[in-house]
Structure formats: C-alpha cells, structure tokens
Amino acid sequence: MTASTTPCWKRRLERFVALGFGLLVTVLAWAGSIQPKGAEVVPDERGWAVNAEFDVELGARLVDAVGKGVPLHFRFEVQIKRKRWYWIDEHLAGRVVNYRLSYQTLTRQYRLAVGSLYQNFDTLEAALTALGHIRRLHVADAGTLPQGESLAAAVRLSLDQNQLPKPLQIDALANDDWRVDARTLSWQFVPQPEPQ
Structure with a gap:
C-alpha cells in the first residue's frame, strides 16, 4: 500500500x-521611524525660536545596539526660506543641532547629550521622548525675518548613520534594520511683530 x-x-x-x-x-x-507631530516658529527674547515635536521609534537592532554601549547620534535641522518664483529660494535662517544618545552601564541610565551638556534617564523611552521634544531653540536674530511676509519653514530629526562605528556603517549599507525613516515637516508662516 x-x-x-x-x-x-x-x-x-x-x-x-x-x-x-x-x-x-x-x-x-x-523598523525605526521618526515622525514629526508638529512644529512652529515663535518669537523669543533674541529674535525667533522653533518648537518641534517628534515621535521617535528605534528599530529592534538599534535598541539592542544602544543597550550594548553603541552611541547613537541624531541630527535636528531647521531651515527658514523665502520662496521666490524667479530664482531659487532665499535661505534666511537655519540651525543644526547634534544629539548623542548612549547607555551608561555603571549607572544603568541612558544619557542624552548636546555638546558638553547632558541629561540622564532611567529608561530608553524617556530619553527618546526628551529627544523628540525641542523647545525654544533659537534660530534667527531679531530683524532677520521680514515681518508680514509668508515664509517657508522645515524641520527634520534624523539618525546620523555617518557617526556609527565603521563596521556598523558597512552593515547599515546592506541591512535596513540600521535605518530609521525620518520625514521632513514643512509649513508656511508669517512672522508677526511683537506687541509693544
């Protein structure tokens, strides 16, 4: 049978x-992603500042890497331009801020640093939440932005893969697990004079 x-x-x-x-x-x-939730250009004591909020999600590979001591570098960029129909857009103001996220094994805390300034967090989620909240970041001095004219602004927060250790940079070229999808948020605004 x-x-x-x-x-x-x-x-x-x-x-x-x-x-x-x-x-x-x-x-x-x-898979990791950094989604912009909102942003605005507001007046500050020296001129103009930007507020932005992002939802930061790292992929499983990046979460594992930072937990094992690999520092991750992020780049926040803001640009303000005047649109021109007859030529390329005029760059009026901009700023780039670099963040470094690392895990401190002795204290078992995550550290988010900007230059020599840093803040410690007990959890990765708390550190990513702080990374995604940018408040009152000065971007333009008083008199730089023309009053009453429509301007274009754009913000972006992204993982800087060029700052990864060299062996991981090579792996990131072929493996999407090391990539974080980062989107740019663009909007129009009209600077208004400060009330006297």
Whole structure:
C-alpha cells in the first residue's frame, strides 16, 4: 500500500509561507521611524525660536545596539526660506543641532547629550521622548525675518548613520534594520511683530 505525502508537504509549505509572512510583518513593524507631530516658529527674547515635536521609534537592532554601549547620534535641522518664483529660494535662517544618545552601564541610565551638556534617564523611552521634544531653540536674530511676509519653514530629526562605528556603517549599507525613516515637516508662516 502506498500513501501520498503531497498533501502533508503542501500544508507544511503553506504554514512556512504564513510564518515567513508573519515574521516579515513583525520586522517591518519594528523598523525605526521618526515622525514629526508638529512644529512652529515663535518669537523669543533674541529674535525667533522653533518648537518641534517628534515621535521617535528605534528599530529592534538599534535598541539592542544602544543597550550594548553603541552611541547613537541624531541630527535636528531647521531651515527658514523665502520662496521666490524667479530664482531659487532665499535661505534666511537655519540651525543644526547634534544629539548623542548612549547607555551608561555603571549607572544603568541612558544619557542624552548636546555638546558638553547632558541629561540622564532611567529608561530608553524617556530619553527618546526628551529627544523628540525641542523647545525654544533659537534660530534667527531679531530683524532677520521680514515681518508680514509668508515664509517657508522645515524641520527634520534624523539618525546620523555617518557617526556609527565603521563596521556598523558597512552593515547599515546592506541591512535596513540600521535605518530609521525620518520625514521632513514643512509649513508656511508669517512672522508677526511683537506687541509693544
């Protein structure tokens, strides 16, 4: 008596394909992203400042790397331009701020640093929340932005892959797990004079 094994193998293949698809969806769900939630240009004591908020999610590979002591560098960029129909847009103001996120194994805390200034956090989520909240960052001196004229502003927070250790930079070229999708938020605004 002979028995056919084709239906058994067919079911196993279907289960394997379904499992592979499930894993792919899980990996894509764990891919990192930095989504802008909102931003504004506001007057400050020296001229103009920017407030911005981002939702920062790191992929599983980056979470693991920072937990093992690999520092991650982030770059916040803001640009303010005047649109011109007859030529390229005129750059009026801009600023770039570099952040460094690291894990301190002795204190078991995450450290978010800007230059020589830093703040410690007990959890990675708290550090990423602080990274995503930019408040009153001075971007332009008084008199730099023309009053009453429509201007274009754009902000972006991104992972700086060029600051990763060299072996990880090479791995990041071929592996999407090291990438973080970062979007630019652009909007129009009209600077208003400060009430006297």
